Amino acid sequence: MANSVTVKELTEASALKVFSGEEFLNKEITSTEIHRPGVELTGYFNFYPSWRIQLMGQTEVSFLARMSTEERLIIMRRLCQTETPCFIVARRIEPPIELVKACQEAGIPLLQAQSKTTRVSSNVTNLLESRLAERISMHGVLVDVHGIGVMIVGDSGVGKSETALELIQKGHRLVADDRIDLYQHDEDTLMGEAPAILRHLIEIRGIGIMDVMTLFGAGAVKQSNAVNLIVNLELWAKEKKYERLGSDETLETILNVPVPKITVPVKTGRNLAIIVEMAAMNYRAKSMGYNASETFERNLENLIKENTRKEL
Structure with a gap:
C-alpha cells in the first residue's frame, strides 16, 4: 500500500x-x-x-x-x-x-x-x-547493532524483545519492536521504522510496555534504519540440522530487495544477544571482503593437500 x-x-x-x-x-x-x-x-x-x-x-x-x-x-x-x-x-x-x-x-x-x-x-x-514508497508490515524487532540493521524475527514468545532489550543495555539502538514498517528506499536498500504509535516502545512479557528513550536516553533509539540482516530465532529442534560453517547464504526477498538471513536455534543457556551481536559483526566483515567460512575451507583444503603429499 x-x-x-x-x-x-x-x-x-x-x-x-x-x-x-x-x-x-x-x-x-x-x-x-x-x-x-x-x-x-x-x-x-x-x-x-x-x-x-x-x-x-x-x-x-x-x-x-x-x-x-x-x-x-x-x-x-x-x-x-x-x-x-x-x-x-x-x-x-x-x-x-x-x-x-x-x-x-x-x-x-x-x-x-x-x-x-x-x-x-x-x-x-x-x-x-x-x-x-510501497510499505508492508512485518512482525519482529529491528535493532541497529554497530551500524548494521538487524531484523530479529521468529515465533511469538521466542525471545525477540528480550534479546533486543539486552542489546540496548549493551549500547545498541532500538528502531522498532513488535511491528516493523518496511519500504524500499532504492534498488538495494530496504528501510524499516516503527509505526508512530509504537515508536520508542518495547514490550517485555511479565513487565509490560516500556519507553526505551525515557529509560535509556535518546541515544538508545533510532527513527529508521536500513535492514541489512535478518536473524530468525527458532526453537531448537533435535532432528533439524543447523548451519555450522556459514558457507550457505540464505536470502529473503522483501519488496524486491534481497536481504541475507540466518537461523539461530534458541536453547536454554544460549546468550542470544551476543549471538546477534556477533552475527552483525560477521556480516560487516563479509561486506568488507573477509569471509571466515571461506578462510576455513581454504585452510582445510590446503591441509588435505599437504597430508596427501606426505602420504605419497
Missing part, C-alpha cells in the same frame, strides 16, 4: 516556506520525481510532466527575466496545470510576479527554499521516496 503526501506535509517535513497559495496546501503529491522546466520555458510542451513538483532555480528565473511580461505570463499559465501539486523556487529567489499570478489562478501553492537547487531536489526526492 502506497502512502499519500500533501503539500502541507511536505512543507512541515522540510525547510520550505509558503510564499503564496496557503489555502491550496491540501493538494496531493503523487510522484516522487521532480521536474525542472527548462525546454518548456522556450514554448516546447510536448512532454511536459505537469503532475510532478516543478522546481525552479537561478537558471530558469534568469531565462524568464529576458522575456517580456506578456511572454512570461503566457508561459507561466501553461506551466500551471490543475494537476500540478506545487512550485518550488530555490536559493531564496523572489518568484516572478507572473508565476505568483498563474499559481493563484490555477490553485497551486508556491513554495520558496533557501538551499541551492540541486540540494532542494535531492532533499525533496528523498523525502517523497520514503513517504510514497
